[in-house]
Amino acid sequence: MTSEFAVELRDVVKQFITPEGNQLNAVDHVTMQIKNGEFFSMLGSSGCGKTTSLRMIAGFEWTTEGEVYIEGKPMGHTPPFQRKVNTVFQSYALFQHMSVYQNIAFGLEMEGVKEEEIKKRVGRALEMVQLTGMERRKPKQLSGGQQQRVAVARALVKTPDVLLLDEPLGALDLKLRKEMQLELKALQQQLGITFVYVTHDQEEALTMSDRIAVMSQGKVQQMGTPVEIYERPANKFVADFIGESNFLEGKIKSLEKDDARVFIPALNMEIRGLPISEGLVKGEEVVVSIRPEKIRITDKNAKAENLFHAVVKNTVYIGADTHIYVSAQGVNLKVLEQNHISRLDPNSFYHVGQDVGLMLMPENTLVLKKDA
């Protein structure tokens, strides 16, 4: 390994011409550094540029501007088969006319590896994905999850420096998907190679990744560990996209250290003791973001700082949690309570129309720029 980074995108732009003849930057000045041995995810909804970025790393697309580096080397117009990366495709892209063995051996045959060596390596790859004994099956005779494993084995048998995965679990049902998530993560840790993983499923990204790049409209909105991205979203888009958030519009009243204050006109109250985010100025219009699980419901008569009153509109029992929809002076908020206790007694729920107090903990409340 010659470089600290397995993959690096420097100011990469990918321009497409839309059918209407307009120019569109599918990837718009993206810079990211993916470290060696890292499980890195690109997360975003469809059309955010994540798959295009992955395809540029694989070599299926070339950059319009900027450069892709693999192991420190600029890739330019290097064709896919000369890059030390391999791809697991969303549709698996297995060769239907070949057996499982032939599919996995294909890449080694192309390298000119000797027959005996191929046999050994395919055997090991099959073992790795727990498909030993399936050599002679055709892809059509396998379940979706098994096909997925063949696709992974086919890419890994080439011992790439970087494995690229394009929504590889999208076609599987929920339970299998969760199993495969853990399996892929374990595989990555065991092999110690870099995985670049594209997904639109935030839970998947949070479960598996060392670091995540949240993308939207061709731009990286935030890059960081799952905890950073969830607990300290960089802007309103990320706060909204990852998990759920309640947003309150307000104006910065004061910016004293560890005691920033934001006035919320809709609630006619001031939230105090907020941590200061960089780049905010006094008097600025901001958005206050609060996760539903970080609002505490208390008695309506409780007295505390950052407490306001609300009326319960609806409660929804989800098994592990209860979602409580409340309205505070016309502002709708969602609160999430974990069901620590059995809910068999209907009186254990807040009832519709009940007056409650809502308490915000400033350290769990984020002040974000409004324009984002």
Place this chain on the structure above:
Amino acid sequence: MLKRLRENKSIQGTLLALPTTAWLFVLLIIPLVLTLIISFGRRSPDGNVIYTFTLDNYIRLFGYSTNCDNGQASCFDPLYVQILWRSLTLAFNTTLIVITMAYPLAYFIARAHPKKRNTYLFMVLIPLWTNFVIRVYAWMMLLRKEGAINIILGTVAGWLHINFAPLELLYTPGAVLVGMVYEFLPFMILPIYTSLEKIDTSLYEAAADLGANSIKTLLRVTLPLSMPGVVAGTILVFIPVMGTFIVSDILGGRQVILIGNLIQRQFLDARDPAFGSSASLILMIMTLIVTYFYTRKFGFGEEIIAA
């Protein structure tokens, strides 16, 4: 009655299969049986069939002749065997040439921009809107001694001050081959195109990703996956080429007689339906044998027929 019908699946099945069965019976089984019966008959002096049971027609077809030069009672006359062999080799050659021409074209269309594909397919289909016979006559105009090809060659030779005698292109086996290839090319392009078009582009990307260059991708991925189209096209081309007589009639004259011409002449000129029927059945059996071995090896190209 109606209630019973609604409940009884097997009666329903029989009733639903009835139209097809009747259709097959009237249009396939009866004519085939009639042909078989006639083929064992004999020609009457006035050109009708005397119904009897004789294998004379078949024996004659395979070279037994009573019409010998050297005064012998019987001898081997290869005329009809030659015709059969000529038809078979021509059908093979036509199919091979059509595959080699159609594949690259179909590949080009399948990999073209989706918007342009329909235009290209349209261009492939346009000739089919013209009558089959007229298209063959058009080739006669091109291949004649005073035809377009000789005129162009002559003009070019004139510029280069070379002596040029117009080429004898028409009424040769080559002319028949060209005509056959031209007539049946679209029937190969379309099924190959269909099978190529269905190949997911991610398969090409996967091949490239795994280290295959474009030639290896073509040989290891594209060709095997498009074989159903080639098989379907081969069946669509080989069988009609074996039986058609118009192309050889117009472009081959009396020089290139195929089994199709033989059959046609027995019915219309020689007025020997019995011999014509036996030739028809031999053609059918030959075609069936070739198709049987071919499909046993490669399948029917079901994927294409289903699509």
